[in-house]
Amino acid sequence: MSGTPETTVVTPYVTLTPETAPTPLRHRPLLTPRVLLPASVVALVLVVAAFPGWFAGWFGHGDPRTCDLANSRGGPTSGHPFGFDIQGCDLYANVVYGTRPSVFIGLAVTAGTVIIAVVLGCAAAYFGGLVDSAVSRTMDVFFGFPVLVGQVVILSTIEARNAFVVAGVLILFFWPYTTRLMRSAALATVSLGYVQAARGVGASPWRVIIRHVLPNSSGPVLAVVGIGIGAMITAESALTFLGVGLRQPTISWGVQLNTARDAFRADPHLLLFPSLFLTVTVLAFVLLGDALRDVFDPRLQ
């Protein structure tokens, strides 16, 4: 089947020997500027997503749904630093409130794919045989066609597209990528001596997986979590922007960018501010993920 590595590609990581084994996790510095700087931006983004009301009112017009068509597409003025959108709503308040669905989807999809990856990846690696074949062949189907095409086809058939539906469809198409990672890491662990020993003394599959396999094979998946959140936020906004993701009246960056599509030549500020917030958010998650990856999985450096 397509998608499985029928070819044995010589990967760059095969020569990891005990001599070059990484320093234990607790000896590696975690609180470096490379981690702390994006981490503080991520923390700020999370607070904004949780409590947009705290920030939206800074310039005195905190309600994103108080709109006056007379102000349609107006540029920045006092009290409205980002100007107004097509409906005449304060763009700053809208952009602040738009943080929530994006961050929610980013976190929910990543959590969902990681949970599926841990369950299916460990099961496939530990039990092998039929379980492994079922999981692997299902993944092959998803690797068999362009992800975006599949998402667009499925989403365009759903009328009520709220954040949960969009998150669900993203999970449906992205779980194979994390599961593949988890499966190969768990597969490498399952054959190790201490797992064989635990099996030998009669530990239950559940106990072996939870106590021995999982803790020693979760590194690669944890390492891509930050980048994954950023990528999922991008994926959501791209789908929404295409017109098959979130839809009005949900306030989200993708919706704002989608409505700004036809007006961008005359009023670039409609496009500028949502994309600026989107970019800063995604970049913060990606940079944090990158820094953490080097801590969790130094082989990739």
Next chain:
Amino acid sequence: MVAFVVRRIIGMVPLVIGATFVIFAAVYALPGDPVRAIAGPTTEISPATRTAITEEYDLDDPLLVQYWYYVTGVLRGDLGVDLRGRPVFELVEAAWPVTLQLGATAWAMMALLGVGLGTLAAMHRGHSPDWAVLGLTTVIVGIPYFVVAYVLQIVVGVQLGWLPASGVREGWPASYVLPAVCLAMLGVPELARLTRASIIENRYADFVDTATAKGLTPRVIMVRHIVRNSLVPVVSVLGLSLGFLLGGAILVEGIFAVPGLGYTLFTGIEQKNGPVVVGISTLMVFIFLALNLIVDVVCGLLDPRIRLVRDA
């Protein structure tokens, strides 16, 4: 080799059936009245017209029967007729050269930039060029590519007016540069990092020691031995990224109004034009699978260490 290719193609059959069925079933489930869509929004639909249209498009048959008509049609090279009476095959015929040009341009840019930056970073490992490449690739990953597309369109296309902002009226290369750059950015970071890691890994290979011992110059060792050996995983990723380019083309062609396959699919979705969506998606699945197969074969030819596994 022939046996391997045949086995792979046989292995693809269930995948093709599964993928096309999902696409077909999803579009079958599209909300709305297909008869209304065919007749147009304003026409009065008489019961006779409704019967005629239902009859012509086999709308009354169950899903599986309709799917069977569709599959046998595809096997005859017939992608069906869209809701405006145009054969989908004609739409594809008009669109594919555009997507091919765009994809090839983007792919070439991606290969040059990705391998170039990766090699640069690896040769100066731990020094400023390495950090610059790392920073650049991280920023590219972090900025959503449709934002990049819009910024380029506004700044380069509209405000500076250096290149056409949309459409393909000015032909290749002028009209294709901006969309191709955006598409290429999708793959450059991964490619650059992979190239870098691969080259760094190969620097400590035994054959490099041999080459050094023979007295070859560092430059010759780098170009002839290290880079060449490092390109195998890179070629594999380069090939697979063709599939991602297909997907990314939907968005980029949509933004820059490039009338290729992605744009046709995009407008098909917007107009709820089921046969177009099914036809183009099917075609994309076929292209994707064919590319995967070609990549595996090419990698096998490039590097004899790669065995084409027997039980494929």
